[in-house]
Amino acid sequence: MDKKPVLKIRGLTKKYGDVVGVKDLDLDVYLGEIMGFLGPNGAGKTTTIRCCLDLLQKTDGEVKIFGLDSHENAIEIRKRTGYLPGDFGxxxxxxxxxxxxxxxxxxxxxxxxxxxxxxxxxxxxxxxxxxxxxxxxxxxxxxxxxxxADQDLIIMDEPTSGLDPLMQKKCYELFREERDNGKTIFMSSHILAEVEEVCDRVAIIRNARLQVVEKIDSLKDKMGKKLEIEFENDVDPKLFTMEGVEDFNLDGRHATMIVTSNLDEVIKRISKQNVMNMSFETFSLDQLFMTYYTSGGKGR
Amino acid sequence: MFWKNMVMEFQKNWKGFLIFLIVVITISGLMVQLYPVVEEEFQKKELEGEEYVELHIEDGQINITWDWEWHEITEHYRVVHDTASHLATSEIIGENITEKRFRLIHSEDDPEERYFAVIAVMDLEKLEDMMDEEEIPADFITVFKRGEVPVGMTSTVEPTDPLEEIMETPYFRMFTAGREDLRMDEIEGFMSIELYSWFILLVGLYIGYLAVKSVGGDYDERRMDIIFSTPLPRRQYILEKFTTLGSFLFALLLFSGLIVGASVYSIGKLNGVQVSTFVISMLSSWPMFLVIISVAMLFTVLLKSSRKAVGATLGFILLQYVLHMAGHMIEEIDFLRMFTIATYWDYNSVLLDGEFIVADFVLLLTTAVVLLIATISIFDRSDIPA
Incomplete structure (x- = not known):
């Protein structure tokens, strides 16, 4: 993928009076990729998109599309940009x-x-x-x-809203084809499966602030496994203080932890203890997104 | 390209445009057709039967004498009089004579305005006798049998038309725009009062509503995002909406003027007035309505809601109209008329004087353009609500 940003957002802030729609948002959307834009209702997705298209006046920051200023060169930008609003008539x-x-x-x-x-x-x-x-x-x-109009950049706000699953699939194929033909797509969505299936990268926004921007593949790598173990005897918590283990919690002889890497070493340390019971659960992308939606931007 | 939005506007609104065009030209044409029906009523009349009643002023007295063919079957006469033509306040029962004197209140050189009517009260017994002798025409018998028959009227002053009396009242000055030479019994005066004086309401309210809906409809129906996903500059969007309504309005006024002119011609009342006079008088209102369009669009981009903007626009038009009319009626607030747009559409100058006031036309046009620039400037920098 060419690393040339088609859409470049720096420090974007939009306020509606005292209400902050988007705050200090930085984001790049690169040529030939599909960028998903995720977030709960009212997080600032539509505000961001509409600022990019000069439908809303920025309070602060800079938005450049094709290297052109989104306000000063709005007409030139719109000649090369297709747009599907979230709510339109x-x-x-x-x-x-x-x-x-x-x-x-x-x-x-x-x-x-x-x-x-x-x-x-x-x-x-x-x-x-x-x-x-x-x-x-x-x-x-x-x-x-x-x-x-066969434009270079397509911006869509929840594009498959209201479509049946079969038609959604057809749209996903269309989006991928367009990307393969060199188009850049920036789309917001509520549907996590849609983002997982269609997008190359995803940006997650919550409470008007960008939480994370990642490749879908990297996110999957980061997903980790949730381990739940019942030990026969008391264990020293320090045993699991190591790289790749997060959110370790010990309640009596019952331990939970998230393992994002170093799994082999974790298993070896567990094997030195007497284990009564153990479960091993892989996070879905849905669960991962939910943690971003609810945990204030730290993921898990 | 500039015309694409205009085409879309016409495609979207053509039914409404057509219906309103038909309504306005029908009303304009029908108003003219009413003229012959009421023309006779508007003509200045002699006092009824004034040839039978004579009035002389001498020796500080008003002497009324009358001549009545059917004196021998008249029991007595009644003379009613008043200082106004409706003769409602005073009644004098006369003897069986044909003369009555009244005291003159003012001087002989400048007598007070007084009206007198002589009524013959019939002697029905004598009438029966004469009917037997077949000395009275059949038509007269029917009238005489009613018992009281008007002989005639006279006045100390030249008789005036009751309508003229009304038109001289402050209330009627609202409709004559203060023009004392305006006459309802002339077609120009009739049209001035019956059509032009309220034309701002007829056309203004609708064109104001259309102008609001033209932009506000795109807000309400959430079309703005789609429209501005195309490379359409915001100023062009407003300009095209304005031009569409302005050109429709021009056609509407042109047709209305032509219909009025043709209608006047059809009833044979042109009497030297050119058809173009009616056309020009109508078209001279064009910039006034352009101001209304600009105001409506300004309210719409400020309020970003059709409902609020319709209320504000209709309120503006009605306030303008009331101030304009009240200014003619109440001298103390006459100065307020200078702030109303209707003041600068002087249709009476065209209709009555044949004079088209270019300065007023230019002033209104300039106002419309200034308001339009303000509208574009605000719209260019404002958020489009989702």
Whole structure:
């Protein structure tokens, strides 16, 4: 992957009066990657995205897209950026085709091939009036309009919201294909499985502050195992004070710990004790994300 | 390109535009068609039967004499009089004579304004006798049988039209915009009062509402994010909305003016007035309505909500209208009219004097542009609510 940042955020702060939407956020999204943006409701995901697109005025900080300032060069940026808002409406009385043609022409694109391809692929009838569409079909319109102008960067706020699981899968394939074709995608999501399946990297935001930015693979490596042991005799806690062991807790002869590395040495030390019972549990990515959501940014 | 949003605006709103266009031109045309029906009522009239009643002022007295063909079947006469034309306050029962004197209150050179009406009270027995002898036409018998028959009226002053009396009241000055030479019995005056005086409400309220919904609808329906995901500059967005409404408005006023002119022509009442006079008088209101559009858009980008902006805009228009009208009626607050936009649309200058006041037109246009620039400036720097 080319390490050239398409989207570069430094010290981004957005305040709504006294309420802080985002605070001191630094983030890079690199060319040709899918970056997932995770966080609980109200964490600041949408605020960050909308600041990037100049829909909100930054209180402080800098956002550069394609090396251009997000406010000063907003028009140039939008020529090369597709956007799917999290909550959007269109013209209820007009046909989807009319709306898409209008948006495409606003982007200065006359070739409608991709618009038709995407509509067919997502099984969207563009001859129907927008107001008559179901929630899921309206979401498809949003996805089609985000990708149809074939722009270099696609920013999406919860893109598969309202879609059925089958359609979600189709969208994941679409996102990966677009990435493989050199597009950069920055997407927020609530769906952890979606992030795990689609994203190359993930940024987690909580209480308006960025908690972590990691490759999905690295996160999986960091996940560790949870060990729960019942010893026959008392043990010295110092025995497990070592690198790779976190959150050691001893309650009588019952011990719990998280092992992120050095597993071989941990097993050897355990084997020197009389063990009555032992369980071994691998963290899922879900559990890992939940710890970021709830533990104030320290992960486990 | 500039026109794409305009096309979308017309696609989105064409039904509303068309319905309103039809409503306005229908009202404009119908108002003209009312004119012949009421024209006769507006014409200045002689006092009824004044040829039968004579009035002389001499020796400090007002002497009323009358001539009544059916004197022999008249039991007596009643003379009613008052200082106003409705003759409601005083009644004199006369003898079976044809003369009555009243005391003159003012001088002979400048007598007070007084009206007199002579009524013959019929002798029904004599009437029956004459009916038997078939000396009275059948039509007269029906009237005579009622018992009281008006002989005629006279006055110490030239008779005036009751409508003129009303128009001289402060209340009516609201509708004449203070023009004393405006006459309801002339088509220009009639249209001035019956259409132009409230045209700001007819068109202004709707165009204000449209202007709010034009921008506010995109807030309410959460379309802003999608619209501004395209490389559409915010200033262009506002400008295109403004231009769309401005061009629709121009067409509306042009058609209304043409319809009024054609309608006046169709009833044969042009009387030397050009159709273009009505067209120009209508089109001269264009910048006033552009100000309303700018105000509506300004409220919308400030309040970021259609509901609030509609309330503010309609309140602005109604306040303007009330101040403008009240200013004509109450001298003490007349100065407030200079702050109302309706003051600078002087349709009476075009209709009555044939004069188009360029300075007012330019002033309103400048105001609209300044407000539009303020709107763009605020919108350019404001957050778009999610």
């Amino acid at each position: 269109m013209y209820d009385d007009l046909k989807v085709k009319t709306i898409l043609n209008y948006l495409l022409s606003q982007s200065g694109v006359s070739d409608k091939t991709k618009m038709h391809e995407l509509s067919d692929r997502l099984e969207l009838d563009i001859g129907r009036r927008y107001g008559n569409l179901s929630k899921g079909n309206k979401q498809k319109v949003g996805i089609v309009q985000a990708f149809m």
